[in-house]
Amino acid sequence: MSAVIHIDPEAIHPVIDGLWHRTRSGGIPEPGEPLLMLCGTQGVAVFDVLAKRRERGVPHQCPRCEAIYRRQHGIAPSPVRRS
Template identity: 50%
Template sequence: MTAATIYLDPARIQPVIDGEWHRVTSIPLPGEEIITLCGARGTVEFDVYARRNDGHVATMCAGCDREYRRALGIPAQARGRA
């Protein structure tokens, strides 16, 4: 059978842990434990993007945002996200 390759960008992956979306540096496999940029841990599950909002909108993790911006040389956001 011919392979069907799906290309994913790790910068666009948004694992949600406890209502916050985080950033990771690699593309994880289902069942794998991940450690996000802020140090949060979780076991990977995949779901359809359309089901991402189960009655609430996940917010961005301030710690992951801070580390992501620092790594890319982007200034910190105002209002406590520094």
């Protein structure tokens, strides 16, 4: 008997080098599948439990993925952050 686990593809945000990205392809990737992010960064799909997400620090959103996503969806650009 199958035990179906439902995953929202819009909630999949791969983390590479401390930045979470948005993928160019929709759907749920298979483990080991190559992924291309909106910003052009590439990686391979690996799955882990959410509790381990912050082991290497809190991931931040890739600013390039964010800008591209906002432009594609007609959302105003993020305000410029000043230090």
